[in-house]
Amino acid sequence: DKEPEQRDHLANAEEAARLAIQYRPDWPEGYLDLAEIAMRRNQPAQALRLIEQARLKPTPQTLLIINPLDYTLHPLLLESAALTHLGRAQEAYEATLKALKLAPRDPPSINVRFGS
Numbered sequence: 001d002k003e004p005e006q007r008d009h010l011a012n013a014e015e016a017a018r019l020a021i022q023y024r025p026d027w028p029e030g031y032l033d034l035a036e037i038a039m040r041r042n043q044p045a046q047a048l049r050l051i052e053q054a055r056l057k058p059t060p061q062t063l064l065i066i067n068p069l070d071y072t073l074h075p076l077l078l079e080s081a082a083l084t085h086l087g088r089a090q091e092a093y094e095a096t097l098k099a100l101k102l103a104p105r106d107p108p109s110i111n112v113r114f115g116s
Contacts, residue, residue: 010037028054028071035078044082051075051082073102 014037020030031054038047059071076099083092 006040010040013037024060026057027060028057028075029060031057032070032075032078035075035082039078039082039085042085044085047078047082048086051079069102073099076102 013033017030017033017037020027020033024030031050035047035050035054038044038050054071054075059068060066076095080092080095080099083089083095
């Protein structure tokens with residue numbers, strides 16, 4: 001049975017995301033990680049709140065190599081999945097259209113699992 005193992009992985013990921021927020025509250029990564037964890041725990045409303053918190057953070061100014069789409073496209077895809085799960089089809093559609101505008105040549109996909 002993989003369920004206890006998955007719970008352990010999610011708990012470890014949650015701890016790491018909370019540490020990321022503790023050390024870099026001005027960066028969106030920790031919030032986006034928590035949003036993904038919320039989706040895996042079948043908590044799409046919580047995921048939407050976390051995505052909104054992440055959006056309030058600026059794209060990190062760093063010498064590290066980062067992908068700007070991690071801060072624009074990825075949150076839109078998570079939002080679309082959460083809205084779909086909540087039955088908010090029109091809003092999910094609008095988020096998906098925004099995502100497609102960011103990556104018109106390479107349609108985005110996201111692998112979001114709900115619950116266990």
